[in-house]
Structure formats: C-alpha cells, structure tokens
Amino acid sequence: MLYNKFSDYLKKRYGSKVYKLPLNLPVTCPNRDGSLSISGCIFCGEEGAGFENLSCTMSVSQQLAQNARYIGKNYGSDIFIAYFQNYSNTYLPFEEFRKNIIEACQEGIVAIYISTRPDCINDRYMEFLADIKKEKGVDIVIELGLQTVNYHSLKILQRGHTLAEFIDAVIRIKKYDLEVCAHYITDLPTDSIEDVIEGAKILSALGVQQVKCHSLYILKDTVLEKMYSQGKIVPVSMEEFIDRTIAFLEYLKPQIVVQRLMGRAPAERTVFCNWSTSWWKIQDTIEARMVENGSYQGRLFNYLNGSALERFKD
Numbered sequence: 001m002l003y004n005k006f007s008d009y010l011k012k013r014y015g016s017k018v019y020k021l022p023l024n025l026p027v028t029c030p031n032r033d034g035s036l037s038i039s040g041c042i043f044c045g046e047e048g049a050g051f052e053n054l055s056c057t058m059s060v061s062q063q064l065a066q067n068a069r070y071i072g073k074n075y076g077s078d079i080f081i082a083y084f085q086n087y088s089n090t091y092l093p094f095e096e097f098r099k100n101i102i103e104a105c106q107e108g109i110v111a112i113y114i115s116t117r118p119d120c121i122n123d124r125y126m127e128f129l130a131d132i133k134k135e136k137g138v139d140i141v142i143e144l145g146l147q148t149v150n151y152h153s154l155k156i157l158q159r160g161h162t163l164a165e166f167i168d169a170v171i172r173i174k175k176y177d178l179e180v181c182a183h184y185i186t187d188l189p190t191d192s193i194e195d196v197i198e199g200a201k202i203l204s205a206l207g208v209q210q211v212k213c214h215s216l217y218i219l220k221d222t223v224l225e226k227m228y229s230q231g232k233i234v235p236v237s238m239e240e241f242i243d244r245t246i247a248f249l250e251y252l253k254p255q256i257v258v259q260r261l262m263g264r265a266p267a268e269r270t271v272f273c274n275w276s277t278s279w280w281k282i283q284d285t286i287e288a289r290m291v292e293n294g295s296y297q298g299r300l301f302n303y304l305n306g307s308a309l310e311r312f313k314d
Contacts, residue, residue, distance in 0.1 A: 001296065001297075002249075002287055002290050002291070002295070002297065003249050003252075003258050003296065003297035004254065004256060004257050004258055004297055005258060006210070006257055006258060006259040006260065009257045013139075014079060014110050016077070016079065017075065017076070017077050018077065018079050018080060018110060018111075019075055019077050019080055019081070020080070020081045020083040020085075020113065021063070021064055021067040021068055021071065021080045021081065021082055021083060022053050022063075022067065022083050022085045022086075023053075023060055023063050023064070023082060023083060023084045023085060023100075023104065024053035024054055024055065024056040024058075024063065024085065024086050025084060025086070025087075025089060025092075026056040026057070027056075027086070027091055027092055028087055028088070029087050029088035029091055029117055029120070030088070030091060030117070030120070030160065031158070031159070031160040032044075032087075037160055039158065039223060040158070041157055041158055041159055041160075042156070042157055042158050042222060042223035042227065043157065043216070043218070043219065043222060043223075043224045044219075044222065045219040045220070045222055045269065053085065053086055054066060056086075059103070060082075060100055060103040060104050061103055061106070064080075064082060064104065064106060064109070067080075068108065078108055079108050079109075079110050080108055080109055081109070081111045081112070081113055082104040082106075082109045082111070082113070083112075083113045083115070084100070084104075084112070084113065084114045084115060085115050086115070087115075088115075088116045088117045088120045089114050089115055089116050090114060090116040090120045090121065091116065091120045094125065094128075097125060097128075098128055101114075101129065101132055102132070105132065105136045105138060109138060110138060110139065111138055111139035111140070111141060112132075112138055112139070112140050112141070113141045113143055113181070114129075114140070114142050114143065115143040116142065116143070116144065116145075117144070117145055117161065118145070118146070118161050118165040118166040119161045119165045119169075121142070121144075121168070121169035121172050121173060122172075123172060126172055126173060126175070126176040126178060127176060129176065129178055130176040130178060133177070133178065139179065140178045141178070141179040141180070141209070141210065142169075142173050142180055142181070143181040143182075143212065144166060144169055144170070144173075144180060144181070144183065145183045146163075146166050146182050146183060146184055146199075147159065147184060147185045147214075148184070148185060148188055148190075148191055148195060148199060149163055149195065149199045149202050150188075150190065150191050150195045152190065153188055153190040153191050156190050158223070166182075167206065170206045170207075170208060171206075174207065179209040179210065180208040180209055180210070181208065181209065181210035181211065181212055181257075181259060182203050182210070182211050182212070183211075183212045183214060184199055184203070184212070184213055184214065184248070185213075185215070185216055185263075186199075186213050186214070186215070186244045186248050187215055187216050187236045187241040187244055187245075188216060189235060189236055193240075193243065193244050193247055196247060196248050197248065197251050199248065200247075200248045200249075200250075200251035200252040201251055201303060203252065203253075203256065204251070204252055204256065204301060204304065205304060207253075208256060209256065209257060210256060210257040210258070210259055211252070211258055211259065212258075212259040212260055213245065213258065213259075213260060213261050213263075214262065214263035215241060215262040215263050215264075215274055216235060216263075217263060217264070217270050217272060217273035217274065218233075218271050218272040218273070219269055219270055220269055220270065220271055225271055228271065228272065235272055235275075237275075238275045238277065241282075242282070242285060242286050242289060245261055245262070245286055246286060246289060246290055246293075246295050249295070249297045249298075250295055250296070250297070250298070250299045250301075251298075251300050251301060251303075252297055252298060252301065253301050254297050254298030254301060256297075258297070261282075261283055261286060262274065262279055262282060262283065264279045
C-alpha cells in the first residue's frame with residue numbers, strides 16, 4: 001500500500017462505497033466578519049470552498065435529499081457522509097449549530113464531517129457532538145484548516161491564528177473521542193520541503209486521524225491573485241510539488257487516512273491551478289514515482305516515543 005487512501009478506509013469502515021454530501025450553511029468566519037479581519041485568508045474567494053454547493057438558503061434536509069438523489073443515482077450509493085463544507089461551520093450560536101447537526105442525522109448518514117477553523121473549537125460544542133455520536137451512532141470528524149506549521153507562512157496567508165490554536169483544537173476534539181482531519185498545503189512558496197516534513201511529523205505526533213492535502217491554486221479576485229500578478233508569490237514547480245508530497249507521506253504516520261493528495265478548482269475561477277494539468281495525471285505521477293523509488297506512507301515514521309533510545313534496545 002503506497003498510502004492509506006480515503007476510499008479504501010471508507011469501504012473498510014462502512015462495508016461499501018460512501019460519498020460526501022456537501023452542505024452549505026449561511027455562515028462566515030471570524031477572519032471575514034471583522035472579528036479578526038474582513039479580508040479573509042489570502043487564498044479564499046467569495047464563495048469559500050464551496051464551488052459546487054447548493055444554495056445556503058436551502059435547509060440541511062433539502063440539500064441532503066437533493067444531493068443524495070443525484071449522487072445515489074450516478075454512483076450507486078445509499079449511504080453517505082453529511083459534509084458541512086463551506087467556511088467555518090462551528091462559528092455559529094450554539095443553538096443554531098445544534099439544530100443543523102441534529103437535522104443532518106438522517107437515515108443513510110453514517111458520518112458527519114464539519115469543516116472549521118482551529119480558533120472555532122469550544123468544549124461546549126465538542127461535548128454536544130460527543131453526545132450526538134453516542135446517541136445517533138454516527139462518526140464525527142472535525143476538518144481543521146491548518147495549511148502549514150510555519151508561523152511566518154501562517155502570517156503571510158493571513159490565517160489569523162498560529163500553530164498553538166491548532167494544537168489546542170486537536171487536543172480538545174480528541175478529548176471528546178471525536179476525530180480530526182487536518183487540511184495542509186504542501187506546496188506553499190513560502191515553505192520549504194523541511195517545513196512540509198515538519199508538518200507531517202507534528203500531525204503524526206498529535207495523533208490526527210485524517211489529512212487532506214491541497215495544492216496551491218490561485219483564485220481570481222483574491223489577495224493571492226494580486227500578489228501573484230505582482231510577482232510576490234511564485235508557485236513552485238510541479239516537480240517540487242511531487243517531491244514535497246512524497247516526503248510528506250513518508251514521514252506521516254501510516255495509520256493516518258489521506259483524504260486526497262491535492263486540491264482543484266474550476267478553471268474559470270482560477271489564474272493558476274495545478275500547472276494546467278489534470279489532477280489525476282499528477283496523482284498518477286506521484287504514485288508511479290513512489291513505486292519507482294520504493295516510497296510509501298510512514299517509511300520514515302521513526303521519530304516518536306524516544307527514538308534516540310532505540311540504540312539501547314536488547
């Protein structure tokens with residue numbers, strides 16, 4: 001096994017193919033509403049991450065029903081993940097958050113995935129989710145945007161939080177027996193391959209259960225596009241991206257599930273995306289390179305549990 005693929009994990013966990021049903025709530029984030037900033041992260045467009053989401057004016061039940069009909073018909077699945085995808089989905093008054101989660105607990109929903117920010121994790125909300133997990137028998141996964149462990153890069157990205165908030169969020173989530181998926185950009189021009197390796201090591205040490213890797217795409221009408229047009233941000237080469245992604249996987253704990261290796265966005269919304277190459281071709285190249293070089297996830301996962309004491313083993 002080259003790496004712990006999400007599709008394989010889902011089939012093993014639930015016994016068949018499972019697909020995410022994206023949910024779009026009328027939410028924002030503290031980095032957009034003025035609590036921290038009004039400009040947001042430099043890479044974030046007006047629609048957030050929900051390029052193909054249904055309207056946020058539709059109820060959770062309506063979105064689930066419409067998406068389930070379409071995906072079930074086209075992919076032959078009858079069990080799904082309710083995915084609160086866009087913006088920061090825990091950035092809501094508690095009762096409103098509670099209502100949305102309860103509404104998502106429907107027949108055929110085996111898990112709820114909630115995308116949010118590290119600074120939007122609170123004990124009250126996590127305790128409620130732990131109760132829902134127990135009462136409804138659904139898995140709960142919190143998807144946290146980290147992007148990088150380099151605090152200089154976090155500042156450039158205008159994330160509005162540091163690594164400390166991410167660590168705190170992971171500890172709190174795991175305290176309630178919930179799972180964590182960390183989002184990570186492996187080809188930030190402001191990072192080095194050493195930063196990427198350190199990211200894999202920190203995620204492994206913290207014991208996150210899943211990671212979702214992104215490649216850096218540049219959306220139109222964003223701060224990042226302006227920096228790109230001014231030459232302040234120059235994307236790394238595809239070769240560098242491939243090398244970094246493989247290094248990330250080699251240092252990543254073998255048990256961590258890899259949701260994906262790279263991001264993608266509609267061509268009409270971007271000025272740069274994946275070197276104008278299909279994502280699956282790049283993924284195939286990564287996998288072929290790993291086979292060629294004898295690489296696999298966790299090959300270099302040998303740095304925890306007092307690794308310096310290995311020399312004294314009997």
